[in-house]
Amino acid sequence: MGIGKVWVYAETDGDKVKTITLEMLAKAREIGDTVEAIYGGDASGIAETLGKHGATKVYATGDIGDGLPGAHVGAAIADLINGGNSPDLILFGTTYDGRDISARLSVKLDKPVLTNNTEITVDGDSVVASTPVFGGTQMVRTKLTAGAPNIVLVRPKSFAAEESGGGAAAVEALAVPDVGAAGAAKITAKHVEEATGPKLDEAAVVVSGGRGLGEASKYEMVETLAKLLKGAPGASRAIVDAGWVPYSHQVGQTGKVVKPNVYIALGISGATQHMVGMKGSKNIIAVNKDAEAPIFSISDLGIIGDVHKVVPKLIEALQAKS
Amino acid sequence: MNIAVCVKQIPDPAEPGALNADHTLKRDGKLILDESDSYGVEMALQLVDKAGGGEVTLISMAPNSETSGLRTALAMGAAKAVLVSDDALKGAGALDTAKVLAAAIKRTEFDLVLAATESSDGYTGTVPEQVAAVLDLPSVTFAKHIEIDGTTAKVQRQTEAGYDEVECPLPCVVSVTAGVVEPRYPSFKGIMAAKSKPVDEVKVADLGIDASIVGWAGAGQEIVAVDKAEERQAGTIIEDDGEGFQKIVEALENLKVI
Numbered sequence: 001m002g003i004g005k006v007w008v009y010a011e012t013d014g015d016k017v018k019t020i021t022l023e024m025l026a027k028a029r030e031i032g033d034t035v036e037a038i039y040g041g042d043a044s045g046i047a048e049t050l051g052k053h054g055a056t057k058v059y060a061t062g063d064i065g066d067g068l069p070g071a072h073v074g075a076a077i078a079d080l081i082n083g084g085n086s087p088d089l090i091l092f093g094t095t096y097d098g099r100d101i102s103a104r105l106s107v108k109l110d111k112p113v114l115t116n117n118t119e120i121t122v123d124g125d126s127v128v129a130s131t132p133v134f135g136g137t138q139m140v141r142t143k144l145t146a147g148a149p150n151i152v153l154v155r156p157k158s159f160a161a162e163e164s165g166g167g168a169a170a171v172e173a174l175a176v177p178d179v180g181a182a183g184a185a186k187i188t189a190k191h192v193e194e195a196t197g198p199k200l201d202e203a204a205v206v207v208s209g210g211r212g213l214g215e216a217s218k219y220e221m222v223e224t225l226a227k228l229l230k231g232a233p234g235a236s237r238a239i240v241d242a243g244w245v246p247y248s249h250q251v252g253q254t255g256k257v258v259k260p261n262v263y264i265a266l267g268i269s270g271a272t273q274h275m276v277g278m279k280g281s282k283n284i285i286a287v288n289k290d291a292e293a294p295i296f297s298i299s300d301l302g303i304i305g306d307v308h309k310v311v312p313k314l315i316e317a318l319q320a321k322s
Numbered sequence: 323m324n325i326a327v328c329v330k331q332i333p334d335p336a337e338p339g340a341l342n343a344d345h346t347l348k349r350d351g352k353l354i355l356d357e358s359d360s361y362g363v364e365m366a367l368q369l370v371d372k373a374g375g376g377e378v379t380l381i382s383m384a385p386n387s388e389t390s391g392l393r394t395a396l397a398m399g400a401a402k403a404v405l406v407s408d409d410a411l412k413g414a415g416a417l418d419t420a421k422v423l424a425a426a427i428k429r430t431e432f433d434l435v436l437a438a439t440e441s442s443d444g445y446t447g448t449v450p451e452q453v454a455a456v457l458d459l460p461s462v463t464f465a466k467h468i469e470i471d472g473t474t475a476k477v478q479r480q481t482e483a484g485y486d487e488v489e490c491p492l493p494c495v496v497s498v499t500a501g502v503v504e505p506r507y508p509s510f511k512g513i514m515a516a517k518s519k520p521v522d523e524v525k526v527a528d529l530g531i532d533a534s535i536v537g538w539a540g541a542g543q544e545i546v547a548v549d550k551a552e553e554r555q556a557g558t559i560i561e562d563d564g565e566g567f568q569k570i571v572e573a574l575e576n577l578k579v580i
Contacts, residue, residue: 013482068479068488070451070461094447096481100463103416103451112415112542115446123546132551134339139549146542153448184460185477185490193484205579229579241357241501247466247480253445254358254500262579264570273335273442279554283577285570291561298554301573305562314567321571321580 003122005087006032007149010039010050010058011097017049019202020093022161024154025053028091029164031122036087037169040064040073040101047169054164059174069097071183074104076176081109081149088148089127091120094155102151104182111146115153116253127152135272135294136279156201157259157280193248198232200249205231206260206281208251209239210274212267212288212307216244221311222266228318234258234278236268252277267307270295287311323373323470325366326427327400328437328453329359331384331391335442344538345545346413347443353384355391358438360398360505362498366436367399367506369470377401379430383411383422389521396516397508403521404429410526413538416444420452422536425529427457429522434475435495439464450497461495462488466502 006028011018021037028035036057037043037050043060050058059080064072077090090105092098094116106113117129123143127150130139144150200206207229209222219239226233234256235249251258252274263281268274270286270293278284279298286299287310296302303310331353333339340348355363366378380395380403387407396403404426411422427435435457440447454461466485467478470492477488480499490496508516526533534540560569574580 068462070463071455074455096464099447100451100461103420103448104455106417106448107420107452107455110417112417113446113448114543115416115448128546133548136551137553139551140345140545141547141549143544143546144542145544180458181491182455182458182460185462185488185494187479187486188489189487190481191484191486229574237500243501243504247499247501248482254440254442262574262577271335272339283573284554285573287562287566287570291559296559297556299559300557301569302556302559303562303566303569304559305566309564310562310567310570314570317567317571318574318580 002031002033003088003125003127004032005034005036007087007090008035008037008055009090009092009098009101010037010046011093011095012041012046015045017046018093019161020095020154020156022053023156023159024091024093025050025055026162027120027159029054031120032089038077038174040069040097043171047171051166051169052163053161054166055169056166057172058169059172061174061176064176066187067183068100068185068187070100070104071179072176074101074108075179076174077105078108079177080174086149089150089152092153094153098153102153106151109149111149111151112144113151113153114142114144116155117152118155118158120152120154132276135275155257157257197227197230200232200234201256201258203232204261205229206234206251206258207231207264207266208234208236208268209266210236210268211238212269213239214308218308219244221315224315225264225311228315228322231260236271236274265295266311268295269293323370323376324379324431324433325370325376326379326381326430326432326435327362327366328381328423328435328450329363329391329395330356330441331382331388332356332441332443341548344413345548349385353388353391355394356438356442358440358442358500361500361503362436362438363395363398363400364503364505365468365498368503369468373470379404379432381423381426383419385412387523392521393516394508396519397512398506399512402519405521405523406526406529407523408526410533411537413541414536415541415543416446416448417452418536418540420449420456421531422526422529423449424453424456425531426524427453433492437495437497439497439499450495454495457495459494460490462490463497465496465498468496
């Protein structure tokens with residue numbers, strides 16, 4: 001059982017289409033008859049990739065200048081829909097832009113928006129989206145009853161990206177209306193933080209540190225170990241909130257979702273908010289001095305011990321091997 | 323400089339959460355100030371302080387006239403609060419929550435609205451931007467630093483790659499990420515003073531909102547099931563005897579990571 005038309009909001013990282021977009025295109029093909037993309041930018045460079053993953057058309061705003069996408073792209077999509085071209089379902093990634101644009105759109109259309117979903121099914125002509133709660137131990141299934149277009153946001157890594165072998169998507173211009181005061185925020189400068197090594201959400205190995213490290217300076221152990229394993233360093237919310245490491249390092253419900261081959265949790269007790277972001281890892285190794293720490297209930301290998309004793313020895317052993 | 327700060331009072335995340343028969347989160351026990359919101363409150367207090375005048379007003383929506391979380395933020399230094407508490411709001415989604423908060427914000431004088439990027443319990447992460455849309459105001463989400471320069475907010479906005487500098491005319495809505503300022507601990511004097519600070523408690527009807535567009539009646543969604551997710555089993559858990567690191571080395575070798 002499927003629905004008619006599904007739109008996927010496409011995002012890019014540099015000149016590449018983000019994986020979350022390709023994942024959503026694969027799901028859109030599974031549940032919809034027609035799959036099209038929306039893009040807040042110039043789509044000429046990505047139409048081929050979008051087409052290869054099943055989008056027959058991409059509505060693109062062209063360059064939106066120095067404005068933030070939320071108000072501008074949200075209004076553009078609302079106008080397209082109010083003009084009579086409405087899909088049954090619009091998918092966004094649970095990303096910075098996905099949240100802002102869908103939020104503006106939901107108010108313009110007066111439709112609810114469901115975020116953080118990891119599964120989408122179709123029941124008759126209704127869309128049902130599933131969200132993990134309580135650290136991913138339970139799934140809440142919510143049926144949208146307000147009628148099309150349904151707005152659903154998807155967590156990265158919920159579906160597998162798959163090519164469909166289609167030709168380049170046809171690019172169609174998406175007009176951005178004047179949004180007045182609502183669009184008054186302007187970007188005046190962009191800062192790119194120099195990152196070495198693989199990205200947190202793409203790394204095959206992730207080493208994360210938590211409150212059990214004791215103090216900010218000990219996070220260096222996490223970075224050293226991550227580097228030795230060609231992985232990325234991550235963090236629990238507790239130490240991000242404490243200001244030890246930037247938010248971009250955060251793994252969990254409010255941070256990034258990671259599914260590496262190996263996840264190493266150092267001094268992380270395993271608050272539900274953390275576990276929901278990493279329990280999909282293939283292998284989980286944890287070091288924590290509290291034998292009752294919830295992280296051990298999902299660990300393939302757990303060492304009940306002091307991170308300050310175990311980790312330096314581990315680093316030394318790995319250095320000796322390399 | 324008057325700032326409205328949206329704050330949520332939530333069940334203590336340290337306690338195991340539970341669901342009601344209608345699948346909504348149980349909120350009838352004691353509620354606390356969402357830690358995510360303490361950063362917005364702190365930032366607002368600092369900005370008002372820097373501006374040399376004005377006050378911070380809390381905006382909250384909670385069942386059972388709950389104020390314990392609000393008292394925490396009032397003890398930090400907020401001047402007053404608007405609390406929307408109404409049985410009609412049971413089952414509210416992000417959109418109707420935003421409509422209610424926006425209407426409550428309009429009851430107060432403000433130059434700036436602050437909110438956390440997302441709550442710790444519902445974590446939809448869309449409410450601040452929806453509030454801005456309902457108020458037809460500009461917005462900047464995921465702020466890690468805010469400065470007020472005359473009638474402009476200068477914001478550092480977190481991005482995937484680093485951060486953007488964004489300028490936005492007031493009034494506007496800004497959502498702040500956690501950990502960007504150090505929330506102050508309420509002093510004893512603050513706690514005592516908080517007890518007598520005004521909390522303007524209102525119903526949905528007082529906000530001029532029709533009860534049929536909020537809560538379960540207006541959410542446009544229906545929870546059809548709550549299922550147990552597939553469980554992960556624990557593997558080998560051992561006590562470190564000084565050689566525990568060897569087990570990790572072996573595991574990494576078996577997994578061909580090294």
